[in-house]
Amino acid sequence: ESNISRYHQEFLELELIGVGEFGSVFKCINRLDGCIYAVKKSIKPVAGSVNEKNALNEVYAHAVLGKHQHVVRYYSAWAENDHMVIQNEYCNGGSLADAISKLQAEKRNFTEAELRQLLIHIAEGLRYLHSMQLVHMDIKPGNIFISKEKRLRAVDYDSADDGFDEEDTVEEEITYKLGDLGHVTSINNPLFEEGDCRYLPAEILHEDLAHMPKADIFALGLTIYEAGGGGALPKNGPDWHEIRNGKLKELPQYSRDFNELLKLMIHPKPEMRPSAVTLIQHRVLCPFGKK
Numbered sequence: 001e002s003n004i005s006r007y008h009q010e011f012l013e014l015e016l017i018g019v020g021e022f023g024s025v026f027k028c029i030n031r032l033d034g035c036i037y038a039v040k041k042s043i044k045p046v047a048g049s050v051n052e053k054n055a056l057n058e059v060y061a062h063a064v065l066g067k068h069q070h071v072v073r074y075y076s077a078w079a080e081n082d083h084m085v086i087q088n089e090y091c092n093g094g095s096l097a098d099a100i101s102k103l104q105a106e107k108r109n110f111t112e113a114e115l116r117q118l119l120i121h122i123a124e125g126l127r128y129l130h131s132m133q134l135v136h137m138d139i140k141p142g143n144i145f146i147s148k149e150k151r152l153r154a155v156d157y158d159s160a161d162d163g164f165d166e167e168d169t170v171e172e173e174i175t176y177k178l179g180d181l182g183h184v185t186s187i188n189n190p191l192f193e194e195g196d197c198r199y200l201p202a203e204i205l206h207e208d209l210a211h212m213p214k215a216d217i218f219a220l221g222l223t224i225y226e227a228g229g230g231g232a233l234p235k236n237g238p239d240w241h242e243i244r245n246g247k248l249k250e251l252p253q254y255s256r257d258f259n260e261l262l263k264l265m266i267h268p269k270p271e272m273r274p275s276a277v278t279l280i281q282h283r284v285l286c287p288f289g290k291k
């Protein structure tokens, strides 16, 4: 390899935004197009190892997925020196895990409307992924990223005569995006690594791979439950099994219908859980849908 790294040639590193066993993620500016990207640098996996399969899975998945509003966009990936580098869309609002921690610190919760928006956005991303015969297999708050965009709202001029100031014309639009495709696999020939066991349904643990898309629905149900203040999820033990038997603590600050929907999403029988398609049409999520 050339010892001048493509990474340093093409990018100016702004800040380190994440570190893990996966590697390090930097917020970078591309010297050519001047745009900001999230760039993950990881140790190049040993040829033929499981890590290499995962690393290639991630790039294959991104390459197949192209552009979707609720999936973090991929731009490029390459190997240099002993590293794998992947350049993705930078989401400026942090991860859902960050947002949950912040709300916990402020002793606040998402409103039901905000949880519905989160659920619809990620269900849309899953519908796209599943339609491409792929499954994510590691849905969790840390893998959902947030983009915030300030939007000018059309001002109704009759209210403008008393002058309008900043806050009533600019509003923040939030978009949730599915990220970290490191565990993505094909629904048909699943060679996969288990994701985080806190979000893993029992059937996958028992190697029953007949309904893999429903494993994503299960993990999304627990992700929404956690965002709704359900507390830290068990990694094992009786509490872990309690959830896999379909029992979930009621979240009193949300409607019965919403609580019921979450319970349906984590139903012990995968075929009982809604698909991403039926989830999006679910009456709880489009209340005005009822004619």
Ligand SMILES: Cn1cc(CCO)c2c3c(c(-c4ccccc4Cl)cc21)C(=O)NC3=O
Pocket (backbone or CB within 6 Å): 017, 018, 019, 025, 038, 039, 040, 072, 086, 087, 088, 089, 090, 091, 092, 093, 094, 095, 145, 146, 179, 180, 181
């Ligand atoms: C830790 N971390 C923080 C962020 C910024 C959130 O405001 C982040 C991002 C990504 C990733 C990421 C995840 C998995 C694989 C590749 C990347 Cl770049 C990780 C990220 C990614 O793909 N896009 C991101 O914004």
